[in-house]
Amino acid sequence: MGLSPRLLAHAPPIGGRQTLDEYLSHGGYEGLKKALSMKPDDVTQMVLEAGVRGRGGAGFPAGRKWSFVPKNTGKPVYLACNADESEPGCFKDRQIMERVPHLLIEGCLVACHAIGAETAYIYIRGEYPQAIAAVEAALDEARAKGHVGANVLGRGGRCDVWVHQGAGAYVCGEETGLLSSIEGGRGYPRIKPPFPAVEGLWGCPTIINNVETLANAAVIVRDGVEAFRSAGDDDTTGTRLVGISGHVEKPGDVEIDPATTTIRELIEVHAGGVWKGRELKAVIPGGSSVPVMPAAAIDVPFTYGAVQAAGSLAGAAGVIVLDETTCMVDALVNLMQFYHHESCGQCTPCREGTGWLEKLVTRIWRGEGTLRDIDLLDSVADTVGGAQQGKTICFLADSAVMPTKSFLKHFREDFVKAVEEGGSPVFRARRKRGAAAGAGA
Amino acid sequence: MSAPATRPEPTADECAAADAKATFDSLRPHLDTLVARYPQRAAALLPVLWHVQRARGWLTPRSIREIAEYVAVPQAQVEGVITFYTMFQDHPVGRDVVMVCKTLSCRLRGAEAVADALEDHFGVPMGGTTADGRYTFEAAECLGLCDMAPCMLVVDADRYGDLTPESAVKHLEDRS
Numbered sequence: 223m224g225l226s227p228r229l230l231a232h233a234p235p236i237g238g239r240q241t242l243d244e245y246l247s248h249g250g251y252e253g254l255k256k257a258l259s260m261k262p263d264d265v266t267q268m269v270l271e272a273g274v275r276g277r278g279g280a281g282f283p284a285g286r287k288w289s290f291v292p293k294n295t296g297k298p299v300y301l302a303c304n305a306d307e308s309e310p311g312c313f314k315d316r317q318i319m320e321r322v323p324h325l326l327i328e329g330c331l332v333a334c335h336a337i338g339a340e341t342a343y344i345y346i347r348g349e350y351p352q353a354i355a356a357v358e359a360a361l362d363e364a365r366a367k368g369h370v371g372a373n374v375l376g377r378g379g380r381c382d383v384w385v386h387q388g389a390g391a392y393v394c395g396e397e398t399g400l401l402s403s404i405e406g407g408r409g410y411p412r413i414k415p416p417f418p419a420v421e422g423l424w425g426c427p428t429i430i431n432n433v434e435t436l437a438n439a440a441v442i443v444r445d446g447v448e449a450f451r452s453a454g455d456d457d458t459t460g461t462r463l464v465g466i467s468g469h470v471e472k473p474g475d476v477e478i479d480p481a482t483t484t485i486r487e488l489i490e491v492h493a494g495g496v497w498k499g500r501e502l503k504a505v506i507p508g509g510s511s512v513p514v515m516p517a518a519a520i521d522v523p524f525t526y527g528a529v530q531a532a533g534s535l536a537g538a539a540g541v542i543v544l545d546e547t548t549c550m551v552d553a554l555v556n557l558m559q560f561y562h563h564e565s566c567g568q569c570t571p572c573r574e575g576t577g578w579l580e581k582l583v584t585r586i587w588r589g590e591g592t593l594r595d596i597d598l599l600d601s602v603a604d605t606v607g608g609a610q611q612g613k614t615i616c617f618l619a620d621s622a623v624m625p626t627k628s629f630l631k632h633f634r635e636d637f638v639k640a641v642e643e644g645g646s647p648v649f650r651a652r653r654k655r656g657a658a659a660g661a662g663a
Numbered sequence: 664m665s666a667p668a669t670r671p672e673p674t675a676d677e678c679a680a681a682d683a684k685a686t687f688d689s690l691r692p693h694l695d696t697l698v699a700r701y702p703q704r705a706a707a708l709l710p711v712l713w714h715v716q717r718a719r720g721w722l723t724p725r726s727i728r729e730i731a732e733y734v735a736v737p738q739a740q741v742e743g744v745i746t747f748y749t750m751f752q753d754h755p756v757g758r759d760v761v762m763v764c765k766t767l768s769c770r771l772r773g774a775e776a777v778a779d780a781l782e783d784h785f786g787v788p789m790g791g792t793t794a795d796g797r798y799t800f801e802a803a804e805c806l807g808l809c810d811m812a813p814c815m816l817v818v819d820a821d822r823y824g825d826l827t828p829e830s831a832v833k834h835l836e837d838r839s
């Protein structure tokens with residue numbers, strides 16, 4: 223609290239876009255000027271010292287990732303900005319792209335200088351026409367003024383930045399799925415190693431960073447390491463952009479100091495509290511893939527460490543709030559439909575496993591499950607996923623497992639009730655209305 | 664993966680009508696600028712598909728052949744890409760495609776009632792096209808507009824949020 227926003231400082235409200243002139247009047251592209259006067263390795267070092275961790279979900283330190291780019295391979299180096307933002311509950315990157323797109327462009331240029339890239343692709347999901355228009359308009363302005371293109375800021379270096387529009391597939395947000403998609407294929411994730419920093423786009427070294435990570439890189443170079451680290455703690459440095467949605471009075475986004483803002487404050491202060499004067503039941507703090515937290519666990523600051531110690535993950539900072547009336551079986555059916563639909567189908571545990579999870583939890587939702595099905599759901603979840611053990615190529619399957627296991631751990635009584643009372647209250651109400659008995663909308 | 668299409672095969676007339684909207688040659692100058700952004704031609708496949716789909720409404724068998732030849736990849740790859748991504752259409756669609764979000768943040772705030780109202784009012788289920796060819800409706804996964812939940816997106820155009828069953832219908836009735 224009491225923080226002056228950095229990423230969204232001077233950002234117009236939703237619907238507006240900061241122009242190049244406005245951006246320049248607030249010190250825009252000063253970070254790029256500074257970066258271009260520095261040796262590339264020194265820029266990487268600065269980002270490393272700032273300690274900024276990837277804002278796309280995994281939280282990998284950006285400076286370390288940049289340092290993995292091999293030197294003198296004779297191959298071009300690429301930057302891919304991950305603006306696929308398809309994780310349910312997440313909409314923070316949209317704020318940056320629509321409202322302060324030049325900050326993202328500056329971040330891309332700073333990163334390109336540090337890693338030695340002359341081309342960056344900003345991969346924006348196809349469902350974001352407003353963000354695409356805002357970034358394209360900003361790129362036009364930046365090209366016209368020589369910030370992007372053949373001779374960046376008149377210093378002779380080339381840097382092209384292009385928007386690559388996605389077409390509806392969550393898995394393209396997975397970093398190697400994203401590369402497959404840029405290359406013109408299905409968005410199939412790839413086996414690692416080789417890691418993209420060594421072998422990415424067209425077999426060349428490629429760095430993939432989230433929108434907010436790159437925006438932070440621009441801020442770090444412009445304001446310095448110390449200023450950047452004045453928000454956050456030693457482990458979670460800088461501010462975080464958080465989106466709050468679900469059962470709150472005022473859904474929206476806010477930029478916070480993660481060390482001094484608790485999840486409870488996010489809900490009660492920034493989002494106007496649980497809606498309709500109701501009690502809180504649960505919070506999914508980092509986007510739909512992270513473990514759910516019961517209401518009693520939310521008095522923790524929004525740092526990676528504190529949220530993890532409380533049993534979940536800060537992830538991509540999409541806070542989904544569930545009130546006391548929520549049937550957790552209904553919520554889990556909805557999420558399992560999502561993961562099953564989005565599995566790319568390459569790995570059997572994921573393709574079949576997400577289908578089984580959806581089927582089992584739907585059975586319970588419809589009142590056709592038994593108590594043994596609840597245990598079965600839990601044990602099936604154990605066999606799905608396992609990217610860490612090399613069972614699947616990417617983490618999508620694990621992203622279905624984490625909600626399943628945690629929903630059962632904290633809210634087993636909802637599942638038992640659905641078994642004993644003939645299905646989820648949502649299913650029963652729907653049947654009463656005589657509507658089709660499909661689980662989906 | 665997107666669900667397998669259960670719609671009837673497009674008729675020859677439907678294909679011809681879409682192809683007549685723009686000749687491939689008329690699209691080439693812009694397509695050439697897209698290809699120039701990538702070190703390899705095949706990488707332009709997604710942007711090329713987008714451009715042709717915008718010009719012709721949907722991706723006809725002829726478009727698929729022309730695109731495969733243009734970006735120099737097998738036709739099977741073009742088809743594989745189209746079926747992988749939910750926003751590429753290989754069947755005729757309405758003048759606007761409306762994606763109605765069904766995912767958690769929207770469901771928590773009434774997405775199901777919104778979808779029901781749209782289906783009732785326009786007389787087609789999700790996945791269907793209105794008889795007048797005005798709208799195709801699709802049940803969509805999270806649109807990244809959870810702050811406006813429940814919400815819907817008219818593809819390539821406008822988004823509508825904080826929907827009620829009534830306002831959702833009205834927004835679409837009010838579009839010209």
Ligand SMILES: Cc1cc2nc3c(=O)[nH]c(=O)nc-3n(C[C@H](O)[C@H](O)[C@H](O)COP(=O)(O)O)c2cc1C
Pocket residue numbers: 275276277278279280281282284304305306307308309392393394395396397398430431432433435436616617618621
């Ligand atoms: C299934 C899946 C979907 C993902 N979706 C996104 C996404 O939409 N945006 C994003 O930035 N990262 C996403 N990620 C994380 C990326 O793989 C990657 O870690 C990130 O883009 C790296 O950037 P960062 O280090 O700056 O966070 C996803 C990961 C998985 C496994």
Ligand code: SF4
Pocket residue numbers: 393410411564565566567568569570572573614615616617618619
């Ligand atoms: S884990 Fe799932 S989404 Fe990831 S590559 Fe395997 S099948 Fe595809």
Ligand code: FES
Pocket residue numbers: 310311312764765766767768769770804805806807808809810812814
């Ligand atoms: S859940 Fe509907 S837009 Fe995110």
